[in-house]
Amino acid sequence: MSPTSAPRVLVLGAHPDDAEFHAGGYLTLARQHGFEVMVVSVTDGSSGHHRTWGAELARRRAREAQAAAAIIGAKCQVWEFPDGRLEPSLELRERIIRTLRSFRPDLVLTHRPVDYHPDHRAVGQAVQDASYMVTVPAVCAEVPALRRDPVVAYMYDPFTRPVPLQPDVVVDITAVLDTVVRMLACHESQVFEWLPYNQRVEDQVPSDPEGRLEWLRRWYQSRPEEVARRYRSLLEKLYGPGGAEVRYAEAFEVSQYAAPLEESLRRRLFPMVPWQGGSQF
Ligand SMILES: [Zn+2]
Numbered sequence: 490m491s492p493t494s495a496p497r498v499l500v501l502g503a504h505p506d507d508a509e510f511h512a513g514g515y516l517t518l519a520r521q522h523g524f525e526v527m528v529v530s531v532t533d534g535s536s537g538h539h540r541t542w543g544a545e546l547a548r549r550r551a552r553e554a555q556a557a558a559a560i561i562g563a564k565c566q567v568w569e570f571p572d573g574r575l576e577p578s579l580e581l582r583e584r585i586i587r588t589l590r591s592f593r594p595d596l597v598l599t600h601r602p603v604d605y606h607p608d609h610r611a612v613g614q615a616v617q618d619a620s621y622m623v624t625v626p627a628v629c630a631e632v633p634a635l636r637r638d639p640v641v642a643y644m645y646d647p648f649t650r651p652v653p654l655q656p657d658v659v660v661d662i663t664a665v666l667d668t669v670v671r672m673l674a675c676h677e678s679q680v681f682e683w684l685p686y687n688q689r690v691e692d693q694v695p696s697d698p699e700g701r702l703e704w705l706r707r708w709y710q711s712r713p714e715e716v717a718r719r720y721r722s723l724l725e726k727l728y729g730p731g732g733a734e735v736r737y738a739e740a741f742e743v744s745q746y747a748a749p750l751e752e753s754l755r756r757r758l759f760p761m762v763p764w765q766g767g768s769q770f
Pocket residue numbers: 503504507606609
């Protein structure tokens with residue numbers, strides 16, 4: 490990594506919409522700061538629907554993921570692991586190792602290995618298993634090893650057992666909430682069809698495009714609102730008095746199993762955060 494080049498962020502999400510749901514605000518701000526962003530959906534999304542599934546759904550969801558990434562000018566890959574059947578296999582670990590070595594991210598965002606969805610847990614576990622191994626030349630020897638790990642950070646989830654997320658960074662995403670909603674709206678088969686059906690609210694989804702977008706905004710924003718509420722004291726530490734006013738936020742916990750978020754890296758990887766508390770973090 491040359492210190493003058495733009496930081497590179499890789500999102501390893503389990504499903505085609507995970508990056509937007511969990512980190513869409515940070516990714517938008519990172520692109521505004523000139524970062525290179527690549528969004529990977531490890532599974533093909535082929536199970537997330539109640540009327541259609543398999544190859545037809547996988548094709549649709551890949552198109553939706555590309556459209557969402559295009560809104561912020563991010564690169565996008567949808568891998569072929571089947572949705573709903575992911576395991577933290579050696580095959581997945583080695584795919585992640587090769588991807589880390591070729592994309593050479595400074596920051597990797599992923600799920601925690603504890604989460605409600607088995608695919609999320611599998612990705613989180615596989616990323617943990619790939620950390621450190623990316624530096625071992627004899628592993629996947631056909632791709633040159635990295636000299637050091639990237640920083641790996643877990644995206645927010647609300648689960649508290651065995652332990653709740655302990656964020657190191659909370660990012661104010663209020664200014665870019667509209668962009669995240671527009672990205673999410675690209676995932677039509679999810680946000681207007683499957684998720685409302687799964688949550689038994691499909692009869693509440695309006696049919697006109699503007700009404701749907703407004704409905705999506707209200708439905709989605711409760712999550713970053715809850716993050717801002719839950720981590721208010723950290724927001725006040727990072728943003729100073731303005732932290733009390735932040736409405737929408739995303740939170741990230743740095744993995745202990747990859748590179749630490751040293752002070753110089755904090756400002757480089759999260760330049761949108763004022764880091765008011767200086768070196769006390
Ligand atoms: Zn998911």
